[in-house]
Amino acid sequence: MKVTIKSWRGVATWRWVANDDNCGICRMPFDAACPDCKIPGDDCPLVWGQCSHCFHIHCIMKWLNSQQTSLLCPMCRQEWKFKE
Amino acid sequence: MENASGNAVKMDQCIDRIFREVLENISSDNLMNSQTRNCLKMCPFSLLMMKIEKIVRIRVVPQFWSKFNNSINKDSKEGFQDFTDSVDELYENSKKFISVIDRLKESISCVHQNCEFKSDQLIKHVRHYIQGTILSQIPLQHTIIIEQFYKTAFNVFCNIEALQQPCDFPTNNELIICEGCKQEKKNCRCQVIVNIFHKTNEKLIDLGLLERLSGSVLTSLIHIRIKNYVFSVSCNSFNQSQIGNLEHWLDTVVMNWLVRIYTGGSSKMAGLPDKFRNAISTFKQKLSYFLYETYTRVRIQQLFNIILIFPDSQPALDDLRVCLKKNDLRKYLISNLQFNVKTRLLHPGVSTPDILTTYISAIKALRQLDPTCTLLEIITDPVKLYLRGREDTVRCVVSGLLNESNANNLANEIMRNKPINQDLSSSNDTAQKDSNNSTQTKKENWENWQPDLIDSENEFDLKPDLKSDLKSSLFGIYSKITPCKAEPNSAVISKNENSDLISMLVNVYGSQDLFVNEYRSLLADRLLSQLDFQTEKEYRQLQLLKERFGEQQLLSCEVMIKDLCDSQNINNNIHNDQTYMSHFKAFDTSALILSAQFWPPFKEDWKLELPAVVQQQLQKYVLAFESFKANRSICWKTHIGNVNLEIETQDRKLTLNVSPIHATIIIHFQDKNEWSLDQLSEVMHVPTTVLRRKIGYWVSQSLLIETSNDVFVLVDKLDPDNSKQFTDLTQNILEDDEDIDSAMASVSDQREEELQIFWSYIVGMLTNLDSMPLERIHQMLKMFASQGTGAVECSLAELRQFLDNKVKDHQLLYSSGLYKLPKS
Numbered sequence: 040m041k042v043t044i045k046s047w048r049g050v051a052t053w054r055w056v057a058n059d060d061n062c063g064i065c066r067m068p069f070d071a072a073c074p075d076c077k078i079p080g081d082d083c084p085l086v087w088g089q090c091s092h093c094f095h096i097h098c099i100m101k102w103l104n105s106q107q108t109s110l111l112c113p114m115c116r117q118e119w120k121f122k123e
Numbered sequence: 124m125e126n127a128s129g130n131a132v133k134m135d136q137c138i139d140r141i142f143r144e145v146l147e148n149i150s151s152d153n154l155m156n157s158q159t160r161n162c163l164k165m166c167p168f169s170l171l172m173m174k175i176e177k178i179v180r181i182r183v184v185p186q187f188w189s190k191f192n193n194s195i196n197k198d199s200k201e202g203f204q205d206f207t208d209s210v211d212e213l214y215e216n217s218k219k220f221i222s223v224i225d226r227l228k229e230s231i232s233c234v235h236q237n238c239e240f241k242s243d244q245l246i247k248h249v250r251h252y253i254q255g256t257i258l259s260q261i262p263l264q265h266t267i268i269i270e271q272f273y274k275t276a277f278n279v280f281c282n283i284e285a286l287q288q289p290c291d292f293p294t295n296n297e298l299i300i301c302e303g304c305k306q307e308k309k310n311c312r313c314q315v316i317v318n319i320f321h322k323t324n325e326k327l328i329d330l331g332l333l334e335r336l337s338g339s340v341l342t343s344l345i346h347i348r349i350k351n352y353v354f355s356v357s358c359n360s361f362n363q364s365q366i367g368n369l370e371h372w373l374d375t376v377v378m379n380w381l382v383r384i385y386t387g388g389s390s391k392m393a394g395l396p397d398k399f400r401n402a403i404s405t406f407k408q409k410l411s412y413f414l415y416e417t418y419t420r421v422r423i424q425q426l427f428n429i430i431l432i433f434p435d436s437q438p439a440l441d442d443l444r445v446c447l448k449k450n451d452l453r454k455y456l457i458s459n460l461q462f463n464v465k466t467r468l469l470h471p472g473v474s475t476p477d478i479l480t481t482y483i484s485a486i487k488a489l490r491q492l493d494p495t496c497t498l499l500e501i502i503t504d505p506v507k508l509y510l511r512g513r514e515d516t517v518r519c520v521v522s523g524l525l526n527e528s529n530a531n532n533l534a535n536e537i538m539r540n541k542p543i544n545q546d547l548s549s550s551n552d553t554a555q556k557d558s559n560n561s562t563q564t565k566k567e568n569w570e571n572w573q574p575d576l577i578d579s580e581n582e583f584d585l586k587p588d589l590k591s592d593l594k595s596s597l598f599g600i601y602s603k604i605t606p607c608k609a610e611p612n613s614a615v616i617s618k619n620e621n622s623d624l625i626s627m628l629v630n631v632y633g634s635q636d637l638f639v640n641e642y643r644s645l646l647a648d649r650l651l652s653q654l655d656f657q658t659e660k661e662y663r664q665l666q667l668l669k670e671r672f673g674e675q676q677l678l679s680c681e682v683m684i685k686d687l688c689d690s691q692n693i694n695n696n697i698h699n700d701q702t703y704m705s706h707f708k709a710f711d712t713s714a715l716i717l718s719a720q721f722w723p724p725f726k727e728d729w730k731l732e733l734p735a736v737v738q739q740q741l742q743k744y745v746l747a748f749e750s751f752k753a754n755r756s757i758c759w760k761t762h763i764g765n766v767n768l769e770i771e772t773q774d775r776k777l778t779l780n781v782s783p784i785h786a787t788i789i790i791h792f793q794d795k796n797e798w799s800l801d802q803l804s805e806v807m808h809v810p811t812t813v814l815r816r817k818i819g820y821w822v823s824q825s826l827l828i829e830t831s832n833d834v835f836v837l838v839d840k841l842d843p844d845n846s847k848q849f850t851d852l853t854q855n856i857l858e859d860d861e862d863i864d865s866a867m868a869s870v871s872d873q874r875e876e877e878l879q880i881f882w883s884y885i886v887g888m889l890t891n892l893d894s895m896p897l898e899r900i901h902q903m904l905k906m907f908a909s910q911g912t913g914a915v916e917c918s919l920a921e922l923r924q925f926l927d928n929k930v931k932d933h934q935l936l937y938s939s940g941l942y943k944l945p946k947s
Contacts, residue, residue, distance in 0.1 A: 040826075040839050044768060046710060046712070047710055047741075047783075048766070049715070050714065054757070054758060
């Protein structure tokens, strides 16, 4: 007997490759959207700081905009710089 | 007969004797002075009256009744004859009395010229006396003969009527027996009977005894007749309105007969005195009421069937609505229908889709009967309660909604109805808005306000779990199972709410969360089982549902559908990717990439280990994805998917679409001809029970065969004789089985997971307080565990089930109503 696979349609779940499960600001899972967004993934991406912490982009932007003086990472209080 | 004529002669003699005696008395008074004479002016008549009264009392009336007494064993013919004879005799006698009075008057006027004698008065007196005496001596069984008399006559009459309308009542001409008089046709006595009947009636009218003697018998006869007619007309035909027909029948057949009785033969009312005309018209009113009542009762008894075939039974329902306004049978309707629903619908023998279909028809039908929907609520509440207890209710409702070919047309319903509940973001806001709305509507139509019907005392009994759910019903406006009368505005609210069929179905559970969850599961199954990426239909349905339930509730469903579209894009992109394409490619690979957070949880008791070649290929796909979407990765759900296989054996070539687990099994058999179930289970990381079920598919395809217990061998060459029909037979069964298999965890499993958060509380409670009854645990949980937003609600019944499961797993002990932790 010879079995040939003509096509394989699998099912997979995607996830962000991050060092944590939940966003440190909104406490939602990274794989879900931030509270302001409806659709996860491309519409609500993650950003990493140079301190290696990552957040939903909308969450960290909100945080940074609310800061008066210097822009610090909400987790480690180091200066926040986007990782290129 | 001889006896009767003898009696008559005796009576004649008797009357003559009286007459003579009286006359003698008068002549002997001749010499008295005028004063005395004046005093005695009435004397001869009083004397006569006394004598007559005595005869009536002692002879006439007992003679009249004598035939009635021993009538039990007589047949209707004899009864008819007896009654006629008795009435004749009585009539003759009363005539004789009158003639005697007349004779006396003549004799006296010869003697006393100026005597003012009022014979009319006397005659009246005699009549009254006869009437009174007859009624005072009524024997017990007097109705039997009267009934026989009227029955015979009525039969004859109806038969004549029937013969006159051959189209309505096709008569069998070959009958030898005449339907009317039950005699052979050649000596049919119908006409004789009719004549005698009319004469007798005339005499009774003359005697003033017709209504007294035969009124009740007549009424009951007509009632029986009406009943029979109503039954025959409305038996099992719901597609015609019968009211007009019935009224016509009453007007012609029954009233005709009645008029004939009063007129003594003619069918015209014109000649009748007012007294009788009034009597007839009151009679008619009563009969018409009785007709309606009978008809209503019949229709009420059929109401369940009427509901079952609802749109076709519209005329019957219209009839019932008209009838219900004329009488007070609403209570009867409720109890009858409730009983029917309970015994015919709400038992395990009826499948849930059938219950739902009936429920929907009932909603539509009862709403027509009673636009205020009070009736509807009372009747359907038990149905709702029952449906809540069925596991597959939500699934059936949802699949009804999604399946356009479904018989109950829910899919069409959802497109037709306007949404009523829109913004759900904050239940408190909405509740307030709702009450504002309702006060507003109330102000607008206060003039049209009608009181709610109050025939629902048992309403509270229907909701035993009401109190325990008080919190949820206050805060979740969708769980509006509070009784109608509890809040002043609720009549309006319930009217609005009930106007929407879909919401009524969704509200079976008192909340729409469960409904939305089930929809999500079903949608997930549908999307996963689809071979193509066509989502237009699902998207359209989702839009319709969103209008009804609001965006928020169905957000995850939207993401699910969007996942499918995105997956298609990703697949296209990856297939255009040069690096991925340049690698050696074992087979075409595509993927459905899901946002796990938005999909219902997957069943993952075991993780299927795919064949190495497949794993390598899928890994390549993962790499391609990772390069396409930075910082993201995918994780295969190996047991879901769809594989297109081409299988070549020595004599056959099959192309099949199978699930990954089926594919894995057959690929393993490619490497090795014989596998035991245990070996295969080890390689594939799949439990043997599941595996055995899946292998069945290949056995049915005649590719594998179970040689000994749990050992399967590949069949490379088919035995040409007997295997083919076997294949056809089993295939259907197994494919059905595949359909049922869902990739998603069932709703009840999900629910149990939710309830797990209570477990730690319960353990804590029982550690401190040793043993507790169910209600107490429920109370405590309500107090401590389910406060704050997003708390999981848990009804008493659910908690009981949860705890019982724990008892089953030996994590709890249950004895004499108390739950306890096992001593470890």
